[in-house]
Amino acid sequence: MAKIGLYLCECGPNIAEVLDLEKISNEIKKDGKVAAIERHKLLCSEDGKKFLAESIEKNGFDRLVIAACSPKQHEATFMDVMSAAGLNPYMFQLVNVREQCAWMTPDKELATYKALRYIRAAINRVRYHRAIEQKEIECNADAIVIGGGITGMEAALRAAQKERRVYLIEQTELGGMLKCHRVLFPTMELVDQLLKAKVDAVRGNEQIEVFENSEVKDVLGFFGNFVATIETKEKEEITLHAGAIILATGAEPFSPEQLSNFGYGTLDDVYIASEFEKVSADRIATKSGDPPKSVAIVHCVGRKNLGYCSEFCCANSMKIARYIKERLSDAKVVQFYKNLCLPGTQYDKFYKETAEKGVEFIRFTDIEVTREAERLSIKYRKEDHTENNLPVDMVVLSTGLVPNSATERFAKMLNIPVDEYGFFKEEHVKLDPVSTVTEGVFI
Ligand SMILES: Cc1cc2nc3c(=O)[nH]c(=O)nc-3n(C[C@H](O)[C@H](O)[C@H](O)COP(=O)(O)OP(=O)(O)OC[C@H]3O[C@@H](n4cnc5c(N)ncnc54)[C@H](O)[C@@H]3O)c2cc1C
Ligand code: SF4
Ligand code: SF4
Incomplete structure (x- = not known):
């Protein structure tokens, strides 16, 4: 008959203060399926591992159940102790009563009940474990x-x-x-x-x-x-x-076609940032063939729909502004932004240099791109709720990335x-x- 040893780890106060280990111990004893039950304050510590090894030897267990933490954290630790103690390390079941019971279920009685059921299941299961021998297989390094x-x-x-x-x-x-x-x-x-x-x-x-x-x-x-x-x-x-x-x-750029307030796909001279560099590779010009006198770059297009910040498009907007300024120094370039995401000092410097080149920054809360007569128009509301209007010749929409x-x-x-x-x-x-x-x- 299998000789199963059950170990209850207290994990300092993590398990001991939330689960009634005394009750668990008494209930398992009544089941009569384990040879002995041991407790330890920190089973993964050097002292705990020594205790485990000595206890395996003293009791002559042939399989173990340990109620402690996640297998990701210490399954390998305990398997090593078992191997060193001469036990097959696969005759073992680790029960995660810390993350799955103590940390998940605040009610002590319920957490104890849950842990007891998990431990019972593990005891029933470990009885059917068979010794597995490790074998080495060739690994491909490519x-x-x-x-x-x-x-x-x-x-x-x-x-x-x-x-x-x-x-x-x-x-x-x-x-x-x-x-x-x-x-x-x-x-x-x-x-x-x-x-x-x-x-x-x-x-x-x-x-x-x-x-x-x-x-x-x-x-x-x-x-x-x-x-x-x-x-x-x-x-x-x-x-x-x-x-x-x-x-x-x-990943790929988000397409703002469904966002009607930006005019993308319906108004001429409205581009998304990923298109802009392609269409302006040789010369920056509007559909009429003239260089734009003013360009608006709108940040965070689609961010609300996506639910996240793509973290690169603020810097890219500034890059586009500088690209335009370097080629059309008289053009008015305005950045309409909500938040500036510029991680690190390198990007802070990039922002300051962009502003020094005469690029304007306007913080908006709402924005709409329309066409009025010959020009595009940016209608925007600022944080102070004032409504404003800026005529421009070209709009670049800074969109984030999607999978x-x-x-x-x-x-x-x-x-x-x-x-x-x-x-x-x-x-x-x-x-x-x-x-x-x-x-x-x-x-
Ligand atoms: C508008 C815009 C401007 C940017 N400007 C800058 C900038 O100025 N500076 C900067 O540092 N970063 C910039 N970025 C970010 C930068 O472009 C990306 O971080 C970078 O290109 C990502 O490279 P990647 O190799 O991860 O992905 P990608 O460049 O997207 O490459 C992925 C590759 O995987 C291939 N692929 C996809 N599916 C499959 C498949 N099933 N099988 C085989 N191949 C597949 C694709 O064809 C592609 O070649 C910008 C991004 C955008 C959108
Ligand atoms: S074995 Fe896991 S549960 Fe026990 S003391 Fe170490 S970390 Fe805590
Ligand atoms: S424009 Fe700036 S703040 Fe907006 S999503 Fe892109 S990186 Fe984030």
Whole structure:
């Protein structure tokens, strides 16, 4: 018959003060399914691990149930102790009574009842565990990078090493969104040179194999052993093997067509920021062919609908203002903003330099773009509730970014959750922002 040891961890006051461990202990004893019940204040501490190892040996348990915290935190810790004590580490069930009971259920009686049921379930389950032997399998050191924008190219260059090949899969051609920009904030350097240097570095790297105009059809496998099916430009299906996958499929600009107050799609000379650099690449001109005498750049277009700040579009608005001022120094350029999102001193400096170049900043609460006679008109309300009107020749709408269709597709294919806005969810937004819950898949 199985000899099960039950350990109740107090976790200082975290568990001991919320759960009635005495009651749990008495109820489990009555069930008669465990050989002994032990308690410890901090089971993961050095003292706690020593206590656990000695107690396993003393009692001769052949399987354990530990009621403590999340398996993510200490399952491996206790499995190591079991291995060192000569027990198969898989003859073990960890019950998360801290996060799932003590921290979730404020009522002591209910929390205790819940914990008791979880522990009973674990005891019943561990009786059926079978010893599993660990075996080593070969891991593939190569990586697949999906998306050949600046992120994907940089990731490929960093991952490529003597012992690691990188397969870079791009559905169109290398470059991504950067191909739409002329200059970059905050340095105002030209994109062409930077992009060319990066593309050349990728193409010139013998450890990187680039598949352009190609699509990932399917990915199977797991960390260290992924198998991807790729459809190439020639419509050939090929199979790639890799140990890790990096998703760098980017996002796309929000389209404000459904927001009628901005006139996008209905009024001439109203552009979204991502179009502006393309249409003004050779010359900044209105539809009539004349250079604009005044341009309004409207921030936060669609932010309310999206529910989040995209964090780059304030800086991009200033870049556009400077781009215009550098080419049309007499033009009046006005930034209509709600909040300024300029993280770090570098962007603060960028803002000050922009203002020094004669770019005006007006804070608005409501705004409407209309056409009156020959010119566009910005009707806006300020924070002091005054209503104003500014005639302009061109309007640039600063929109944020939204997930593209690749996000949903790869989230399903690779079993990665998305956040409330549809973007890939990080393993931990601060502590592990490039990992996902699927081991070996990075964002
Ligand atoms: C209007 C605008 C102006 C900006 N200006 C600046 C600036 O001045 N300075 C600055 O630092 N940043 C700027 N940014 C931000 C910058 O463009 C982005 O941060 C950067 O380009 C993101 O690069 P990325 O590689 O992550 O994504 P992207 O550039 O979007 O690249 C993603 C790539 O993945 C590919 N892809 C998508 N789906 C698939 C699939 N299923 N299979 C294979 N490939 C796929 C796409 O074709 C694309 O090539 C600006 C952004 C916008 C919208
Ligand atoms: S094992 Fe978990 S529950 Fe116990 S003391 Fe350590 S962190 Fe707290
Ligand atoms: S314009 Fe500025 S404040 Fe508005 S969403 Fe973009 S970064 Fe955020």
